[in-house]
Amino acid sequence: MPHLAPVENIPAQGLERKPRAGARKPTIVELERYATVLRIDCVRMLAVAKSGHLDSSLSAADIVAALYYRVLRHDPQRPNWPGRDRFVLSKGHAAPIQYAALARHGYFPHEDLMGLRKLDAHLQGHPDMTRTTGVEVSTGSLGQGLSMSLGIALGLRLDKIEEAHVFALLSDGDCQEGQTWEAAMAAAHFGVSNLTAMVDYNHLQTDGTTEEVMDIRDVRKKFDAFEWEAVEIDGHDMAQVVESLEWSRTREQPVAIVCQTKKGRGVSIMENQFGFHGKPPSPEQAEQALTELESKLAEQTRQMGLSR
């Protein structure tokens, strides 16, 4: 079955990025292609695991690709390097997208992805810092990630590791949890300059649209009211994603980037469709998704002149 195809079937060329001093930064086009690679990984993982949150992972793919392939200062060879940037996946249910990025950077073998959610595999249903290399802190209970990130930011500040930045990825569900706003208030109060919150605002949650269930409305304005620097972007426009992330680390205030996204992005049958949250794709859906994503990848590869 195509969705069980071995990992090697994805062209390896140009996929692994080993950070080197003075290494060229990936271009926007390259990053877009990496996002497709991560999306393919996610579909395969979920098809095999038969459990998990695929659509939530897909909506975050562009943001995560921008982070791991370009913005984050990290070194898979030294996962505990004190000066590294930290990425906290507050929306822990999107773990597959982070796992894909970590595997693609060599934090653990790529074949580990197929162990997702399986007994004795290290890739838990939600990120677990005690089991998975590259996971900074365990998440999965919405609302806690921004507070954890603030704690990390303060710890780094105490250690005078000024250049290390903390990036937290929140969901719209995170923004319904009161604790997120406790953290927002505290981050402004403590005046951290090394914290960026990205909100993957995909407008769909378990019980329906956010507008139906609990309308969080203008999230940018809310962070703005908490005296963060807050911007809103198209979370699938790679140029905007990269630009806002790189800009955020230069600011003296905590920064919120509200990313308007579509749940299930990149897979037409899932995109913006209610009812996929927490449901794995059926074999047929996975096949369809992979066909679509692989043809997209081929096209992106061609455009980059990487095709053979």
Added chain:
Amino acid sequence: MVALDADLAVSTQSIEFGRRFPERFFNVGTAEANMMSMACGLATTGKVPDASTFAIFATGRAYDQVRLGIAHNELKVRVCASHGGLSLGEDGASHQMIEDIALMRVMPKMQVVVPADYNQAYRAVLESYEREGPIYLRFGRPATPFVYADVPQTLGSGVDVLREGKDISIFACGHMVWRALEAAEMLARDQGVGAEVVNVAIIKPLDSEAVLSSLARTGVAVTAEEHRKVGGLADAIREVAAEQYPVPLFAVGVGDRFGLSGTGEAVMERFGLTAEGIADTVRQALALKPVVRHAPPVLDNGADEG
């Protein structure tokens, strides 16, 4: 080390740390959930956070934050909870936390420490820095008589026989330890009962060997805690005894009800959390002791019934 508090720094006295080390002190305001998750974040960067607030908020309000961020990750965070139990008095039921030992005891990986007095509390806080993993430290509000004349050298295994006796064991923790000692004096004076008083300062992990050896000496026991009779010290002792040395075990503690306002002492008295209350329960327990000690009567009688 860093310290966090949630607008109770003057009550918990963490303000003293804040005055001396302002850069390493974070008062988060009345936002306990945020505080616990921040403590988790700080601990991942190698800091040792002490997060202080009242027991009700540390364990009740922020349970999930303590659970996932601190206990699950086995981080070296000290959850320092003051105002445990009923003896805080006037604030009443909303503030009187009588379930915290139970909540923290069932949480995987969490260690539970309930010091008996100021001196042991002092040692517990110092020693917590040397120990690994997450720790819940429970303190009370009022000033209490000293159980230890000086700061003890160590917490040891956390089970400390303060007074020897062969008739009954009294296992107590926190503010009930001095009351247990007082009860033992009364029982010796009035009834000639030799009560062994055991301070259980580390309820989890429990030094079950020390508990069993006391039970083996006396064959009957009473537990005393400023907490529900279920889930806390009583159940910790019962679990060990039920499996390995079943003897009558009576609990002094709070039944299926909430606290109420009053002075700390008045409330403690109303709930029977006094030396007299312990002594009464000891007398009840002792009445049952011979029945079990002279077992097995059932077998002897059974042969006659034929």
